[in-house]
Amino acid sequence: MSKKVLILIIAVVVVVALAAVYFTRTSAPEVAGGAKGFKIGIITGTVSQNEDEYRGAEAAIAKYPGLLKHVTYPDNFMQEQETYIAQITGLAADPEVKAIVVNQAVPGTIAAVRRVRETRPDMIFITGEPHEDPPLLEREVEVSLIPNQPARGKTIPQLAKEMGAKALLHYSFPRHMSYAQLAERRDLMKAECEKLGIEFVFVNAPDPMGEGGIPAAQQFILEDVPRQVAKYGKDIALFSTNCAMQEPLIAAAMKTGAIFPEQCCPSPTHGYPGALALEITDEIRGNFPAIMEAIDKKVVESGRAGRFATWPVATGYLHSLGGVEVAKLALEGKLDLNDIDAVAAVISEVAGTEIKMERLSNNGNFYMYIVDSHIFGK
Amino acid sequence: MNEPKITPQTLPEKTAGQVKTGKKFEGIMGELYVPLFFAVLCLLGIVAAGLNPRFLLNEIIIRLARNSFLVLSLIIPVIAGLGLNFGIVIGAMSGQAALIIITHLEIGGLPGFLLAALISVPFALITGYLTGLVLNRAKGREMVTGYILGFFANGVYQLIFLVLVGTLIPMSNPKMMLSSGIGLRNTIDLIAINKALDNALLSSVRLGAFKIPWATFLAIGLLCLFTSYFTKTKLGQQMRAVGQDRHIAAVSGINVDRIRLIAIMISTVLGAWGQLIYLQNIGTFNTYNSHEQVGMFSIAAILIGGASISKATIWNALVGVLLFHTLFVVSPLAGQRILGIPQVGEYFRSFLAYGIIAVALALHAWQTKKKAASREKE
Numbered sequence: 001m002s003k004k005v006l007i008l009i010i011a012v013v014v015v016v017a018l019a020a021v022y023f024t025r026t027s028a029p030e031v032a033g034g035a036k037g038f039k040i041g042i043i044t045g046t047v048s049q050n051e052d053e054y055r056g057a058e059a060a061i062a063k064y065p066g067l068l069k070h071v072t073y074p075d076n077f078m079q080e081q082e083t084y085i086a087q088i089t090g091l092a093a094d095p096e097v098k099a100i101v102v103n104q105a106v107p108g109t110i111a112a113v114r115r116v117r118e119t120r121p122d123m124i125f126i127t128g129e130p131h132e133d134p135p136l137l138e139r140e141v142e143v144s145l146i147p148n149q150p151a152r153g154k155t156i157p158q159l160a161k162e163m164g165a166k167a168l169l170h171y172s173f174p175r176h177m178s179y180a181q182l183a184e185r186r187d188l189m190k191a192e193c194e195k196l197g198i199e200f201v202f203v204n205a206p207d208p209m210g211e212g213g214i215p216a217a218q219q220f221i222l223e224d225v226p227r228q229v230a231k232y233g234k235d236i237a238l239f240s241t242n243c244a245m246q247e248p249l250i251a252a253a254m255k256t257g258a259i260f261p262e263q264c265c266p267s268p269t270h271g272y273p274g275a276l277a278l279e280i281t282d283e284i285r286g287n288f289p290a291i292m293e294a295i296d297k298k299v300v301e302s303g304r305a306g307r308f309a310t311w312p313v314a315t316g317y318l319h320s321l322g323g324v325e326v327a328k329l330a331l332e333g334k335l336d337l338n339d340i341d342a343v344a345a346v347i348s349e350v351a352g353t354e355i356k357m358e359r360l361s362n363n364g365n366f367y368m369y370i371v372d373s374h375i376f377g378k
Numbered sequence: 379m380n381e382p383k384i385t386p387q388t389l390p391e392k393t394a395g396q397v398k399t400g401k402k403f404e405g406i407m408g409e410l411y412v413p414l415f416f417a418v419l420c421l422l423g424i425v426a427a428g429l430n431p432r433f434l435l436n437e438i439i440i441r442l443a444r445n446s447f448l449v450l451s452l453i454i455p456v457i458a459g460l461g462l463n464f465g466i467v468i469g470a471m472s473g474q475a476a477l478i479i480i481t482h483l484e485i486g487g488l489p490g491f492l493l494a495a496l497i498s499v500p501f502a503l504i505t506g507y508l509t510g511l512v513l514n515r516a517k518g519r520e521m522v523t524g525y526i527l528g529f530f531a532n533g534v535y536q537l538i539f540l541v542l543v544g545t546l547i548p549m550s551n552p553k554m555m556l557s558s559g560i561g562l563r564n565t566i567d568l569i570a571i572n573k574a575l576d577n578a579l580l581s582s583v584r585l586g587a588f589k590i591p592w593a594t595f596l597a598i599g600l601l602c603l604f605t606s607y608f609t610k611t612k613l614g615q616q617m618r619a620v621g622q623d624r625h626i627a628a629v630s631g632i633n634v635d636r637i638r639l640i641a642i643m644i645s646t647v648l649g650a651w652g653q654l655i656y657l658q659n660i661g662t663f664n665t666y667n668s669h670e671q672v673g674m675f676s677i678a679a680i681l682i683g684g685a686s687i688s689k690a691t692i693w694n695a696l697v698g699v700l701l702f703h704t705l706f707v708v709s710p711l712a713g714q715r716i717l718g719i720p721q722v723g724e725y726f727r728s729f730l731a732y733g734i735i736a737v738a739l740a741l742h743a744w745q746t747k748k749k750a751a752s753r754e755k756e
Contacts, residue, residue, distance in 0.1 A: 046721035054721060071710065072724040078667045079674070081660070082444070083727070086437055086707055093433040107565065107664045114572075114661055132662070133565040135553075174536050175666050178564040183556050209667075211529050 038098040040327050041069045041091035044320060045104065048075055050243050052269055053103045053128070056320025059286050068324065069097060073106060078209050081108040088112040092120050098331055101323035103128030103316065105137070105144070113140045124337075126327050128319025129265065130366075133180055138364030142337050143326060145319050145347065147266065148358055148368035149181040153188025157196055159261045159309060159373050160237035167199040167232045171221065171240035171249075173207040182241050201232065208244045218248045225252035237261050246271030253307070260308045262373060267314030268292050276302075288313050288352065296376045305377025312374050313351045322350040337365055344369070412741050413684045416701045416734070423708035426716055434707060436588055441703035442696075443576065443594040444659045448652030449676045449683075449695040450601050451645050455520075456690040457609060458641035459621030462677045464524035465509045465642060468531045469649025470669035472501035476650070477657060478539070478566065478665075482551055486570025488578050491658055494571070498650040505531070506646030510639035517624070521687065528673055536666055562665050572661035594655060601648070602692045617641055621688070652676075674735075678702055681738035686746075705730060 042060065044053040054072070061068050071087050074080040085108050091097055100116075102109055105127035116123050125141040138144060160168050170186060177183050186202070193200040203224065208217040221240070225248075229236060237259040238249050246263045250271045253260040263270045268291045273280055276298045284290035292312055299308050326346055329335035335342055344357035344367070353371060360366035424434065448466065455463040476498035480490045509527060516523040543549050544560035554562055576591035584590065608614045619627040620637045628634050653672060657663045680690055683698020706727070713726025 046724050057720075070720045071714065072721045074724060075728065078664070079671050081664075081668075081671055082441065082703075083706055083710070085660070087710060089437070090429070090433065090707075090711065093430050107667065108660075108662075110565065110567070110662045111660045131564075133563045133567075136565055136567050136662075174540050175564070178540055178556070178561060178666055180556055180563050183558060183561075187558065 037096075038331050039069055039094065039096045040067055040324055040331070041071070041088075041094070041097045041100040042320065042324060043071050043073055043087055043091065043100065043102050045077075045106075046072045046075055050104070050265070050270070050316050052265075052267055052314040052316030053320050055269075055286065056103070056314075056317035057324075059317070060321050060324040063321075064324070064328070067328070069094065077106040077108070081111075084108045085112040085115060089115050092116040092123060098122075099124035099126065099327035101126045101128070101320065101327055102141075103319040103323055105130035105132070105141075107131050110137055110140050124327055124330060126323040128323055129315065131179065134360055134366055135180075135363065138360060138366035140364075142330075142365060143323075143343065144364075144366045145323065146181075146366070146368055147315055148356075148370045149185045150188055151358070151368070151370050153185040154192045155370065155373075156237075156239060156261055157189055157192040157198060159375075160259060161196045161198060163237065163259050163261060163306060163309065163375060164235055165198055165237035165259050165261075166235040167201055168193050168237045169201045169203060169228055169232075169239065171203050171205045171224075171238075171245060172242070173205055173210075175207050175209065176241045198237075199232070201228070201236075203228070205240070205242070205245065208242055214244045217242065217245055221245050221248040222252055225249065225258065226256055229256040229258050234258060240264060243270070247274040250275035250308070254302060254304060257304070257307070262310050265315045266311035266371070266373070267316065268295055268310055268312065269314050269317070270310075272310070286317075292374065299376040306375060308377070309373045309375040311371040312353055313371060318347065318351050322347045325350055340365070340367060343367060410684065411745065412682060412738050413697055413701060415737070415741070416682050416705065419730075420701055420704045420708065423705060423712045426712035427708040428715060429708060429711060432587060434704075437707045438700065438704055439588055439590060440659070441707075442699055443591040443598070444656050445652075445676070445679065445699050445703065446598045446696060447594075447601060447655045448649060448672060449679050449699050450598065450605060450692065451648030451652050452676055452680050452685075453605055453690045453692065453695060454608070454617070454648075455641045455645045456685065456687065457614070457621050458617040458638055459624065459688070460513060460638060460641060461521040461524075461687040462680070462685075462690075463642065463645045463649075464521060464528055464673045464677065465506075465513070466645060466649030466652070466676060467528035467669050467673040468505045468509055469502050469646035470653035470672045471531060471535050472505055472646065473498045473650035473653035474657070474663065474665075474669060475501050477568065477571075477654065477663065478554075478562065481566055481568065481570065482549065482554060484570065486574070488574045490571045491574040491654065494654055495651055498654065499647055502647040502650040503643055506643035507639060509646060510642035513642060514635045514638055525673070532670070535669075539665060564665050566663050566665055568657060568661055568663055571658050574658050575655060576659055591659070594659070597655065602696075605692055613637075613640065675702070678735045678738070682734060702734070705734070 042057050044057045047054050057070050061070060069091060071091060073084045073087055077084055084106065088100065089112060091100055100123060102125060109127060109130065110132055113125055127141050127144045129146055130137050130144050157168055170189060190200045205220050206212050206217045208214045234257045238253050240249055241264050243264055250260055254275060268288060272278060272295050276295065278294055278298060284294060299305060326335060326343060329346060330337050340357055340359055344355055348355045355369045355371055357367050357369040360368060451466055452463055476494040479497055480494045485493055512527060513520045513523055540561040543562055544555060554566060556563055576594050578593035579596065580592045616632050616637050619632055620634050624634050657668060679698040679702040680695050682702045683694035685694035709727040709730045710723040714720055714723030
């Protein structure tokens with residue numbers, strides 16, 4: 001009896017719901033498609049994961065009103081992959097959307113891209129900071145933008161040495177060490193440290209996606225840095241592969257006097273504002289030279305000049321804004337996505353600083369880039 | 379507890395029916411509170427999201443096919459009184475181990491999928507047996523024990539595939555392994571068995587505009603038949619007896635621990651197969667994370683379908699998948715449309731998704747209390 005009632009009720013609900021959808025659909029306010037005849041979908045994290053991507057998307061929307069459809073992926077993207085995939089296929093369900101910028105391309109991107117291609121083979125995908133295996137991903141999407149991780153395996157120890165480091169501490173955890181590029185970078189870093197005569201220290205931190213979540217990981221950093229500084233001395237450079245650990249890492253470096261060469265995703269807005277209690281006012285929002293100057297002032301005031309550095313542009317912000325720019329130019333037929341120099345020129349212009357770009361392999365357009373670091377107080 | 383003990387053979391549904399005829403309607407309504415509540419939420423969500431109905435229906439069909447098997451695998455432990463089996467995460471890991479083997483051996487298509495199903499059985503039986511042993515030592519606290527066991531098993535799983543593969547376990551496959559030769563990469567491409575089951579039968583027969591994974595639905599149907607047949611067998615009846623009262627069952631000569639072990643082992647094997655069905659549909663798999671998605675969401679789905687920790691039916695599972703995933707599809711867009719800010723959609727969705735689990739449990743507790751109160755009056 002109860003089963004039949006249940007089925008009946010569900011059936012009624014579904015029918016009514018679909019009817020409701022039909023009636024509301026026509027009256028739904030649609031974003032003006034613009035005169036260009038196409039739209040670009042963009043999917044980013046929310047501000048609780050990494051603010052740069054979201055702000056980059058906002059900046060792109062402000063730059064091209066009506067051109068973009070912005071959605072976000074789950075904060076718990078590792079656990080909620082189905083939702084992530086549905087968000088992307090949802091964007092592709094709009095026939096006007098001709099390109100999708102995915103920033104960051106968290107796990108599930110390959111599955112989502114393949115699903116979209118079943119019905120929309122011509123969709124252009126631009127991915128920022130892809131997490132999945134690069135050789136697999138590069139064959140699936142048109143363009144990937146990512147800091148050159150293997151190259152950073154050399155530049156970070158060199159920078160640390162320049163800043164006076166005698167040891168380099170690398171915080172990570174098994175899940176990240178299963179990312180091919182992060183593992184490769186750690187190995188390169190170790191080799192480069194040996195070459196430069198710096199001691200390389202690997203410390204396992206709790207995984208922020210593990211049972212303790214982000215708070216446990218941050219707590220660990222705050223507690224562990226003073227221990228390591230006591231053991232290796234102040235001239236130890238701190239590095240971590242995880243975004244959530246950057247703020248406690250900078251705060252701990254500030255307190256103990258350790259060296260902080262750059263974040264996992266180098267950016268003036270990643271970790272610095274929170275750790276230094278820097279207020280991002282409306283005047284300096286999105287204005288990276290002004291933000292750099294404000295951090296510089298704080299670092300010098302605290303008497304830590306020469307101990308902190310980063311790239312002068314936020315990679316997450318750049319991937320959103322630059323990704324949209326690249327997608328737009330490609331849709332207008334003004335940019336060949338296979339031409340690495342042309343893409344680098346577009347991204348450099350958005351960044352406002354010069355960018356050196358490299359291709360991973362000839363199987364696709366997996367573009368890895370590097371930007372010169374800026375040491376605060378120098 | 380002064381009510382007369384129910385004899386082991388009595389089915390729980392009948393006890394609901396035994397309430398006086400005047401209260402029959404109320405009894406049915408009591409069971410339907412939770413699904414009805416969520417049906418209304420779904421309806422509101424669908425109206426608010428204003429989704430393309432074709433996209434919505436397509437998405438629901440995909441998710442029914444993808445998740446039903448996993449959710450159905452939860453039923454048998456509930457009958458045996460073990461509560462909701464968070465241990466299916468361990469089954470999912472067994473399924474993934476089988477997938478890693480067939481991907482390494484490069485066996486694709488339906489034969490590959492079936493072979494994976496076969497290989498996963500011994501893994502699932504062994505891990506299920508071990509899970510059962512632990513749960514038998516934690517009677518009355520099976521759910522939280524199972525939940526924590528999942529974290530423990532995750533550590534073992536990472537140890538095996540990140541450290542032991544390439545060292546203790548000889549394997550060499552540059553496509554699947556990290557460049558250091560130790561450990562697997564974080565993404566495994568399942569293109570060889572992508573949709574192997576979904577497209578195994580009548581793949582060209584469409585239902586209107588929708589592509590239906592006939593073979594997957596057939597597998598789900600068979601599992602439904604198996605589950606309802608199983609509860610009528612001697613073993614199934616013994617499980618019911620154990621589920622209703624361990625002590626009475628033990629007195630009547632049933633080996634309680636053995637019955638509980640069997641229930642968990644069956645559930646673990648079904649969980650492994652469910653994960654195979656899920657992943658063949660997705661098409662790629664995150665070596666170290668795909669299984670984490672399984673336990674929590676399957677359990678949330680069956681709870682929304684009206685199940686409780688002491689009673690679950692096939693209909694609870696199927697209706698639950700339908701409602702839970704409809705909510706998951708519509709809620710991000712509903713949040714975004716109502717409030718006009720993209721990331722609020724995500725917050726709205728996670729508020730709903732996790733709120734759901736809490737509400738379902740609270741409604742169930744409230745009902746149990748009410749039932750107990752009305753019984754005492756009689």
